[in-house]
Amino acid sequence: MSLRSPLSKVSYLGSAKAGFSHWWSQRVSAIAIALLGIWLLIEIIAWPNFSYSELMSWFQNPITAVLLILTIISVAYHSKLGIEVIVEDYVHNKGIKTMVLVSSTLIHLFLSALGIFSVFILFFGI
Amino acid sequence: MVTGKELEGALIFEQTMNKERPLSPHLQIYRLPLCALLSIFHRITGVILTLGFLVFVIWLYQLTDSDYPKEASVIFNGIFFKILLLGWAFAFFYHLGNGLRHLVWDAGKGFEKSQIELGGMIVIFATLILTAIYAFLVIF
Numbered sequence: 001m002s003l004r005s006p007l008s009k010v011s012y013l014g015s016a017k018a019g020f021s022h023w024w025s026q027r028v029s030a031i032a033i034a035l036l037g038i039w040l041l042i043e044i045i046a047w048p049n050f051s052y053s054e055l056m057s058w059f060q061n062p063i064t065a066v067l068l069i070l071t072i073i074s075v076a077y078h079s080k081l082g083i084e085v086i087v088e089d090y091v092h093n094k095g096i097k098t099m100v101l102v103s104s105t106l107i108h109l110f111l112s113a114l115g116i117f118s119v120f121i122l123f124f125g126i
Numbered sequence: 127m128v129t130g131k132e133l134e135g136a137l138i139f140e141q142t143m144n145k146e147r148p149l150s151p152h153l154q155i156y157r158l159p160l161c162a163l164l165s166i167f168h169r170i171t172g173v174i175l176t177l178g179f180l181v182f183v184i185w186l187y188q189l190t191d192s193d194y195p196k197e198a199s200v201i202f203n204g205i206f207f208k209i210l211l212l213g214w215a216f217a218f219f220y221h222l223g224n225g226l227r228h229l230v231w232d233a234g235k236g237f238e239k240s241q242i243e244l245g246g247m248i249v250i251f252a253t254l255i256l257t258a259i260y261a262f263l264v265i266f
Contacts, residue, residue, distance in 0.1 A: 030229070034222055034226075038222075041215055048207075048208070075175075075179050076179065079172075079175070079179055082172045083172075083176060086169055086173070111179065111180060111183045112183075114183055115182070115186055118186040122189060122190060
């Protein structure tokens, strides 16, 4: 038996049953970023001493390329989920909220595609 | 006929009850507890890291440009790059530490008031120590 009123049902209020998935995805991507982020920060320490060709050969290491792509995917996903929660909490106008959320999703998608494609180009040295 | 007493009463009512009073939780005058401050800082560092991701991707894309000047990698020696890097490292370490705290809570542990205070202090000190170590590694 549902305790929800008929009005709340027809106006699509209440749980959409997507909350757990959002929460869980945020945790899984967080653990991925904890590992990948530490890896990237350690790698970046060497950059100031790199010449241009040394930097390019860093990108041409397959492990570097794979880890960079994984970092981009997990950061973009985690960031998208996090910005979503912040916007839902602080933007109360329904129209503006929807617009910001859709823009945020598309920008995150664009950034991850651009980042991954750039890693491929740098790896193959095109 | 309105008596003087009634008028006075109405005036007092007007002055005291009808004013726009601060509503709970009195955010302007209420000193946030450590846990609340850390919580809002988690969101702020999250947004800073999102901006860091944006800059990182733009930088990756710029490197693929063959017209990109080869000497531009010199910017990694610049103080500007190092300050930005340390800022983002600080935000990352804080977000990481406080995120781990969230994972502990998700496991249903650490909800006693003393544990929450202790966890918050550990996150602050860990952030400062990790940032200091990282600054040392980046600068020297």
